[in-house]
Amino acid sequence: MARVRAADYDDKRVKLLMVAARLFARNGFDRTSMAQLGEAAGVSKALLYHYYENKDALLFDIVERHLCALEAQILAADAPGLAPPERLRALIGAALRAYRDSDALHKVQINELDKLPATHQRAIRKIQRRIVALFAAALAAVNPHLQDKGEAALLKPVTMCLFGAMNWSYLWFRDDGPLSREAYADLVAQLFAAGVGALAD
Amino acid sequence: MARVRAADYDDKRVKLLMVAARLFARNGFDRTSMAQLGEAAGVSKALLYHYYENKDALLFDIVERHLCALEAQILAADAPGLAPPERLRALIGAALRAYRDSDALHKVQINELDKLPATHQRAIRKIQRRIVALFAAALAAVNPHLQDKGEAALLKPVTMCLFGAMNWSYLWFRDDGPLSREAYADLVAQLFAAGVGALAD
DNA sequence: CCTACCGATCGGTAGG
């Protein structure tokens, strides 16, 4: 019988993941050495290679887990039966809440994704595209004209504007600031619902 | 009389700057060696240190020049006499045109700013704040309620949404795509003018 | 005493 992995193997892996995400978020992937990472996690550098094949695999795991969790939370919050503006609000709220709960993971996804080898990047972009498609559908429900085959399809750029508004928030949004995350979700949802409603008229 | 620098000193410096910006944009600051940079510029690595004290100084010069040029172009395009929506449109158009003309510089500003030492970062953030303030003023002119002292000031988050929409565009916008830069400026301006008009009602 | 510029190599540190 083959030897099995230690019962706490996955637990330790996730712990390493979180330590790495925090360091990568604070100092950048290239400026975080495996030795630093080991020190911060309280293990030897060599032991890190017991859990991850190399430094890239650690980065990939961080970004992939974050995006899979994000997609799951967004799908759970989606309610296609709602009126389009409320559905949009629900999706935006789910994304912003997910960002709060994985601040470091989110920042690493944004800043370090292009440090990954091309094959790993492609796997990540697949998940990203599914998430983007869900928001695009919610925006199109607010104003079907966005999908008209005119001289320029508006749905993609509008969706990208929305992701700009959500994904940039880590640069300035503070949970101890005057605006709550839910209030910011309300604001973005209203801004885009009204803005999108006025387009292509 | 003190000896002067070579007549083409500044020209060569700017040329190095552009070569460095392209490499930093494509491969990242930490993954571009001074040796690569020298090779791409057709000079020895040692000569780079004749023009820049060190690698950080090169990055600082790239980001600072870009932001100063951006601010100048935005100020030149500003027309406080226009109707608020048209003024907003003029500012957004100026920014997006500036981004096109300095694609690499813009990408470096976004991705590598936090690699700079803290003192250099502070100098950069000063310029950024001035640019942000100009867009905030234009948004406030569209809907003065944004500045109301309610439970949460709306002007800052709305301004950040707008910067998200503009600054993320380098990730997906293609000048050879179906949507022109001016059409995208129209779209963003309409989206925010209508969206902001509907807020706080 | 200045600038412009090169071939070669420095001390340290990276990921593994």
Next chain:
DNA sequence: CCTACCGATCGGTAGG
């Protein structure tokens, strides 16, 4: 689960 190392490459500087 560690210490001891490696091949390679880094940013920066020497003499001339």
